[in-house]
Amino acid sequence: MTLRAAAFAIVVAAGLWSGGGGVAAAAPERVVSTHLCADVLLLLLADRSQIASLSYFATDGNFTTEADAAQGLPLNHGLAEEILPLAPDLVFAGAFAARPLSFLLRRQNIPVVDLPLADSFEEIRRNIRLVAGLLGTEARGARLIAAFDAALPPAAAPDPTPPVVALYWSKGYTPASASLAGAAARHVGFVDLGQALGLDGAARVSLETLLLADPALLAKAGRDAAALADLPLAHPALRGAFKGPRTVTIPDKLWVCGAPSVADAAWLMSDARKRLAP
């Protein structure tokens, strides 16, 4: 067992343990999520009647593909005063989310499960299995994993000199290679900019560095609402340097969370690769 998997097992065990052992037996009836990625998996895996509340990002179409499904469900802002009156029997939080809230809920004997980050396709499957198992909808989980696997584009043939893709996000960040975006890029036969430049983890890449690196494809994040964070993405220099098929826009919501929508992002990258001149 890797260190990471071990840590994960401890997190889940702690979540189950604090529930007094009752969770595994009966399916929970009032499930609360305080994290966008748990929202998405709940909407895909739970019965609607099981969902007591989702995080307030759940209905934001910029960040989730399941915004329509979340319409009409109660939303929370991760505040104890919103969540305690719901008397939840299971709460999902993010791995880096409000620690004091988790502490407070566990003291009330409410089981809190920290949904781990998914950085690879296998970790997407693992999270689906985890959530479906806790909800008592294992069959639905197995179907969702099968659908995800079927939706993925075919893995690219090994290439000794793969083309470089610059995954370029808000504020000029490029994600770590060990991320869903990096995994999707590798799956369709790219090497990502972070790896090509030897960057350690997610890092900010200036416009000048990006232009000098001259990647084969620029995969920009796409979102609607205005912010200065998007200034580097909208800079005319990028339009001049990455013309036509050398730019593709990939909506954030497809790979913000470890969910089957990552397959759609992988297809966008795969199609973009085919359009690049051979």
Add this chain to the structure above:
Amino acid sequence: MKPGLAIGLGLALVGAFLASLTLGAASIAPADALSALFGAGDATLRIIVIEVRLPRALLALLIGATLGLSGAALQGLLRNPLAEPGLIGASAAAALGAVLVFYSGLAAMFVWALPLGGILGALAAVGLVWLLAGRSGDSLSLILAGVAVASLAGALTALALNFAPNPFAASEIMFWMMGSLADRSFEHVWLAAPFMAAGAWLILRQAPALDALTLGPDTARTLGFDMGRTARGIVLGVALGVGAATAVAGAIGFVGLVTPHLLRPLVGYRPRPLLLASALGGAVLTLFADIGARLAAPAEELKLGVLTALVGAPFFLYLIYSQRRNPQ
């Protein structure tokens, strides 16, 4: 302006501008950068120098000139050595106007909304401070009114950013309060330059009246200058320039304060030559501050206002100290 001073400032400006074109995140030899400017070299190099560095250098030059000129004009009009766009609240209010049109999405539908929002904000602040404290020439009420306007505008900016639909917005208050030229392009130059030019023209037209005003408002009036008109021209000119500058670069403090004070002894304490000298000096100062901002911390650029305030704030304190010792 004395020829020696003009040549000195001009050379400093050319040097700062060239340095701004040759220094950046990508290490490019200065000779290559300059030849790329004239269309030589490979395409990537040309794009970096012409599309990334040139607009940034032009904005630093124009914005610095606007702030220096505005500071000199306000100090002359209000006959108050502490007047400058930041301290009288114009920059903060311009940032508020720009924030409102930018994050609401209005600027995406109608591009000129961005500079217009900044200009309206600046106009409201300068107009308000002039009405409250301008005529009396009383330093204290001027600065107090400016502080109040700036605090209110800052609070409203924070409020607007909290309610903006984009989750990155709330963290961008740093930019609007401190200013930055990172990732600006020619789009921003075209948006701001016409208004900064119009503002400069309005201010420079008032130069003879500012000279007369040093003899006191009554003397200026008997010399045939309409002081109400002079005030309106300068208020509107400052609002146009500072509003447009802040809309594309955020609030950059202290350039307007420091520059006129540094140059005043060199122009013989006369407002008219001080206006042009401060425009040149402000441009030089802002160009160097912007170079410092991008070189000091390449990964996470420093904000421009951090550097101008690091120079400006101690100078401001020194100014207060020396005023206390030698009251006019």
